[in-house]
Amino acid sequence: MVVTAYEVSGKIDYSKLVEKFGSKTIEPDLLKKLEAQTVGKGRVPKLHRFLRRNIFFSHRDLDALLGTVEKKKPMYLYTGRGPSSAAMHLGHLVPFLFTQWLQKALGCPLVIQMTDDEKFLFKGTYTDSDGDNLQHFASLTTENARDIIACGFDFEKTFLFSDLDYVGRMYPNICRIWKAVTTNTVNGIFGFDGTSNIGKIAFPAVQAAPSFASSFPTVLGVGSDKRRDTEYACLIPCAIDQDPYFRMTRDIAHKLVGKGHPLGGKPALIHSKFFPPLQGAEGKMSSSDTNSAIFLTDTPKDIERKIKQHAFSGGKDTKELQQEHGADLEVDVAYQWLRFFLEDDDELEAIGKSYGSGKGEFWSTGLVKARLVKVLQDLVAQHQERRAKVTDEEVRKWMSERFIG
Amino acid sequence: MVVTAYEVSGKIDYSKLVEKFGSKTIEPDLLKKLEAQTVGKGRVPKLHRFLRRNIFFSHRDLDALLGTVEKKKPMYLYTGRGPSSAAMHLGHLVPFLFTQWLQKALGCPLVIQMTDDEKFLFKGTYTDSDGDNLQHFASLTTENARDIIACGFDFEKTFLFSDLDYVGRMYPNICRIWKAVTTNTVNGIFGFDGTSNIGKIAFPAVQAAPSFASSFPTVLGVGSDKRRDTEYACLIPCAIDQDPYFRMTRDIAHKLVGKGHPLGGKPALIHSKFFPPLQGAEGKMSSSDTNSAIFLTDTPKDIERKIKQHAFSGGKDTKELQQEHGADLEVDVAYQWLRFFLEDDDELEAIGKSYGSGKGEFWSTGLVKARLVKVLQDLVAQHQERRAKVTDEEVRKWMSERFIG
Structure with a gap:
């Protein structure tokens, strides 16, 4: 298992990760406290499925943060994305879907950082004939912004x-x-050395800065005279591989x-597990291998083909064996993805029971995949519909510096 | 001799320095070329005394730059200051006086960078009770800006x-x-190591950036569509200890x-020698020892006292010896300072002859110091008068982003 800010691979042992990083798992008591400040305030009907299903599973100081919310102190959410490709995939959607829910559930402001600078520093190119591709990453920011806006933030x-x-x-x-x-x-945390470009060394501070309300004098209305004295607290929802940045920050x-x-x-901080790639429940989904991911630009046919052909199955090799032993749900990608995207708890449980035992309505991989295909086709189609309505002018408005406190 | 971007000490051997840094000395032919593009254009009556007296003595690509000026291609000047103290001293004035002349002589735009960030990164403090002093350096920028504006830029x-x-x-x-x-x-150039804060590693790029016209899209009117394609050339007048930044840049x-x-x-680049401290012609003047420097805030009495008591003398110990052998002009601070600030070449030559031989009108240290006191009292009084007229509103105007091309 390798989990750093720049690489995720191997079978992930999340308990070990929490231990190694020094974060804490989210226990039932803490979930209740979160429920009280969200569902209890009537802003959302119930906890998000990512919380109900332990997908956001680890945290730092979430209890203290909820304590300040209880005392009606101000708080804001901070999340972000490194725009490395024009097409975002389902894995990219996870933190944004959850953040959208958190914003609604807590009724609070949200800042979203697009680290186009980081992507250039780590993946940019330069040729004598064409110069560099900094502008490419700037334009990816705009493309990705459409997808993010389509997630339904306030x-x-x-x-x-x-x-x-x-x-x-x-x-x-x-x-x-x-x-x-x-x-x-930073060398110790991120594995840089003397051959690293100085931008890599400098960048962690750029990702750290939005953790402080005083980085948003206009946006959060934290006037310069009392910037240091703000009581604004910050909560960062992110995949757990981003934790090193915020350990440094803390x-x-x-x-x-x-x-x-x-x-x-x-x-x-509130940390999610990784969204597994189609080929199997190890590492995290990547944009660089198009067959490992469902993109938000995929057609219904693409989705069907990729799931049917590439989603790793935990089912048995023959009908007989499957009906006798049932599928291994832990490694079955279709089932794992349903845990992320099928909202109905009862249905998910029924599918799990049926598929895991090899008996009943969802006894086979094919049936479970068909259900997933439908869920994702609906999700992606709705996303595409919302995204199509996001104009350049709209993007400009979301990205204009203005008071949101 | 130590000359780095962060330390200047010992007796400076400027020929060795040029050799070590790999710059070139300014030869008579190059001075003629510069004269043709400045005096020859009727913008100034003659070359600045800092050029006539070899105080700006070294360069990189000055010949190529003058070639572009000759072809009527656009150029701009870039200089700067690290605002480490509210009171600037005479040594700080040297690059600005020269830059003011260059701007007039070349009729070109000028950008002046105040590296308040650098001073905080290198000299800032933090205490648990009072926080940090970043704002202190920001306010020094404003204080120093008054002195810079008082130098008479366009x-x-x-x-x-x-x-x-x-x-x-x-x-x-x-x-x-x-x-x-x-x-x-950067570690090699500036002597940083793993214990250096990451801002020190990042900062050289901040000092390098103004060397490119595309860093001034509004100020130099280099629109974003053709930023890369600008032909704007940049000339940087600075003391030679700043050369390492620009070697990296180049x-x-x-x-x-x-x-x-x-x-x-x-x-x-066009490099100056260092302005020697009062105590002797080694190292460079520093603000941290108030008796080593004449400040732009000093009174006429301060100036007289400091020169009389502290200016290192190259004169002999007794009247008889002085009249027999004359003074060592090379190490005599009063004479060296006159080279920087006495405009009249004939008078300077006469003083040098008289003092160096121990005969005539300026045979003694006391007489030469008295002449210097007068020169500096006039210079500082005029500066103070101009500075007093620089209002906050005025500073704001000079620092507002606007087209100057």
Whole structure:
């Protein structure tokens, strides 16, 4: 198992990961506390399926964050994306779907960072004849912004920004973070060395900066006179491979806030498991292998073909064996994906029982895959419909600096 | 002799320095070429005394830059200051006085960078009780801006900016520079190591970025559609200890411009010697020892006292010895300072002859010091008068992003 900010591979042991990273698993008591501040306030009917099914499973300081919410102190959400390809896939959707729910459930502002700078620093190219492709990553920001906007965030409470555009506003905080972190520290956390370009060394501070409300003087209305003294707390929903950035951030967070900050400046985190690739429940889905992923641009036929041909099956080799032993749900991609995307708990349970035992309505891989195909075709079609309505002008509005507090 | 971007000490051997850095000394032919493009165009009566007296003595690509000027291609000047103290001293004035002359002589735009970010990264402090002092450096920018404005630049052609305010506009180029430079390279050039904060590693790109006209889309009117293709050339007047930044810049400059750039993107440089401290002609003047420097805030009495008490004398110990052998002009601070600030070549020569021989009107240290006191009292008084007229509103105007091309 390898899980770093830049690589996820092998069979993931999430208990080990939590232990290694030093985060905490989300226990039933904490879920109840979260339920009280969300469902209990009448903003959502029930906890999101990602919480009900332990997909968002780990956290840092979520209990403390909920404590401040209870005291009616201000909080905001921060998430982001590195725009590395024009077409986003289902795995990319996971944090955004969850964040959209969190925003509604907590009724709070949200900032979404597009790290086009990072993607250029790590994956950009330069040729003598054509120059570099920085603008390519800037344009991916706009393309991806459409998909993100289509997730249904609250426009009045959401600010979407590109680092290439917005970094100047965060620069005082970036300098503070730069000053507080040594090269040895980032080399240790991210595996950089002397051959790494200096942008890689500098970048972690750019991803850290939105964890502080004072990076958003206009957006969160944290005026410069009392920027340090804001009580705004930050909650970051992300896949667990992004945790290293925020461990670094939390270690130096006290240097960026006043004494009165309820979490000592530290952003709280809520971590998801990885969305498994089609070929099997290891690593995480990647855009670089088109057959390992369902893209948000795929047609209903694409979806059907990919699921039928490529989704790794936990079913047995013959009808007889399957009906006798049932499928291994843990490694079955179709079933695992249904856990992410089928909303109805009763139906999911019924499918699991039937498929896992090899008996009843969903006894075979083919039947479960057919159900998944339908779920994803609906999801993707609805997404495409919403995305088609997002104009350039719309994107510009979401990305314009304005008060959302 | 130690000369790095962060330390200057010992007796400076400028020929060795030029050899070590790989720059070129300014030869009479090149001075003639510069004269043709400045004095020859009727913009100034003669070459600046810093050129006549070999104080700006070294360069990179100045000949190529003058070639583009001759062809009427656009060029701009770039200089800067790290605002480490509210009170600037005479040594700080040297590059600005010269740049003011260059701007007039070449009739070109000028950008002046205030590296308040750098000063915080290298000299900032943090305490648990009071937080950090980033704002202190930001306010030094404003204080120093008054002194710089008082040097008499052309408002219509000058943009003064603080990194903390303006860095966002340069960020695409900063990313390009970051990507092109490794940690090993900056460690080698600047002597950083794993214990250095990551801001120190990142900063050289911030000082490099203004070398490219595309960092000033509005200020130089280099629209984003053709930013890469601008032919704008850049000339940087600076003390020679700043050369390492621009060697790094020149090495990767081709990656930031199109094929048509007359200097392959490389900024041209013109280097000055150091302004010697009062105590002797070694190292460079520093603000941290108040008795080693004349500050632009000093009173006429301060100036007189400091020169009389602290200026290192190259004169002999007794009247008899002085009248027999004369003074050692090379190490005599009063004489060396007159070389910087006494405009009249004939008078300077007369003083040198008299003092160096111990005979005539300026035979003694006291007489030469008295002449220097008068020169500096006039200079500083005039500066203070101009500075007093620079209002906050005025500073704001000079620092507002606007077209100066």
